[in-house]
Amino acid sequence: KSIALVDIKGKEFVSDDYTNITPKIISYLGKNLHMQKNNPLSIVRQRIVNYFYSSFTQRGAPAFSIYDNLSPIVTTKQNFDDLLIPSNHPSRAKSDCYYINRGNLLRAHMTAHQSELLRSGLDNFLMIGDVYRRDEIDSTHFPVFHQVDGVRSQRKEELFPGQPDLEIFEPNYDKKNPHTFVNSIKDPMKQSCHTLEATKLMETQLKTHLISLTQVLFGESIKYRWVEEYFPFTHPSWELEIFYDNKWMEILGCGIVRNEILVNAGPTNSIAYAFGLGLERLAMALYKIPDIRLMWSTDSGFLTQFQNIDLNESVTYKPVSSYPQCINDMSFWLPENLTIDTFVSNDFYDLVRDIGGDIIEQVRLKDKFVHPKTKKHSLCYSIVYRHLERTLTQAEVNEVHKVIEKAVVDTFGVAMR
Template sequence: MMIDKIKNHIADVERFVSDNMEEIEQFRIKYLGKKGILNEFFAAFKDVPNETKKEYGQVINQLKTKAQEKVTLLKEAWENAQEENGIYGDLSRPGEPVTLGSRHPISIVKNRIIEVFSNIGFNVSEGPEIEDDWHNFSALNLPEYHPARDMQDTFFIQKNPEDILLRTHTSSVQVRYMDEHKPPIRTISPGRVFRNEAISARSHCIFHQVEGLYIDKNVSFADLKQTLLYFTKEMFGKSKIRLRPSYFPFTEPSAEIDIYWGLETETDYRITKGTGWLEIGGCGMVDPNVLKNCNIDPEEYSGFAFGMGIERIAMLLYQIGDIRMFYENDVRFLEQFKSIV
């Protein structure tokens, strides 16, 4: 009788045991394949007498369920055995589990700045951290004995016959970029810089900057303002900025960039000293002398430049009160950024 035959197959399925993947696959094909036993029984359903159709259908479904469960169970057991062999059979594996790392907040902010400016056509340029006097000072309208050199306390590696130093800003990268490329130029230069300053909660002798440069025909101060406004909206979600007159040797006119941070919390009052305004960087139109030094005709081209500290932006975004925390490699501090891309 067909029903008894199916029950015999159910018993065979329950007895089947194997730790060989090839045998398990053959078993699966035998019962669950397109030309398998189950399909044969389903095809014979039409010839079963009406009074036994119900019981026939029940045992066929039981066989199908038992076969599927058996295949799944044996495959999982085989995979677990393989994984266990992989773990305990590899003597080169670390003795302790390796914990998941996280991106450094400086890297997170730098990558976000690059992304924001990349969306409006700025590429990324990099240069050496050990620079000569020409690229770090003279080409930027800071000739020898210029009083503005005192604004930046420099780490000198070699004074004579040629000054070799650790760069004090990433503007040196812009000089190199202008030497090697013709306008139109649209680039940002993120990187590490060095200044001989006392280390405190608000300043460090090592920090990171990102500087931007745009040179083309008919570039105006209005272009600079709109670029900075776009950046502050994307980076901080702030839509109000102001540009205060300032002085930088390589830009004329020059300005400090302030954003309106607001006065909604006690922290806002503290970091803005009760004004609601917060300085984030400097900017200005590229001085014609700088263009000349880089063999760009200032009669034909104009441009703007801006710069800001990456640590300062990170401190604002994540409410970090001490710049030294970025360099101490305290795991408790760094683990807070695991969930941030």
């Protein structure tokens, strides 16, 4: 019996029933757009790093360490278990992540590195890199995007300097035997191990720091609001939204790190906050970049607009020109074993992007339909094709569309209508 292997950048993995990573996705590994000179993602990264370097110093040196070169191949333990994400949590679904096999995947968030860095003894650090998620296809979604995650930890003397009577932990939490404490998150205000004073002070610092960062990026007058959120790895948790382009847009998630995570990684006597922000969202808003695929452009008409600019200069992207769309529909009958509810649309989107590549601008579900007599299920998708740098002819689009149709038939066993 032969074992199927997946080769990822020269490293071999044994594939299994979870393997869903594709050659197209593997080709994005190592591109490191966040480190590419002139790429808007890299400019935003530098501005964020500068904010943390200049705002937090310890004995004259920057307090934050920066990790921007960690491998995106992680274990399910790193991406989920270490962060207390339950085994039945929807974010683990095969339909949402790029799995190499049951034990390994491309990280779905930079938080995947939090525990190992805490374990190595760090207390203040940023993790910056590419993350991978299966999602819909439109101008704001791409299977690869970039995040900056951060952790800031403090011990009693740092959080409450000169106030020895103030405590981080409730009296019944035993720092010597932290595993014996059952840490509850039932109280919406705080974790049961923490005092209210410590939690509130950390919450204030967290919000103050992230708002000043947002104001450094977008200017003092940026409109923002905090929204309560839930993350398995923080409590309490929030999202920050900014008012941009006439709507509220989420730019980051954050919260107070669950004490179990710190304890499992080592520190039993500190409290930490953590946050994760998306670089594409920030860059698109800051520079008015209309399509996320532009981040991957190697076209000089795009990159030269960000060349040698002063980091804090305000730049508005000028579309080189906008080329027309071609919209082709695809309708098909599902095979007996699938229904309009069990068909995994992310499987379809991945296949379309694998074959169509970067000329796929959008895929929209146009219609679902159950035939009243035959009870057969049918789906219709509109595929919007647009090249960012030239006009596509209808003839060449039809050709690509035909190849996609054939692959859809072969892969899902559907019948084109």
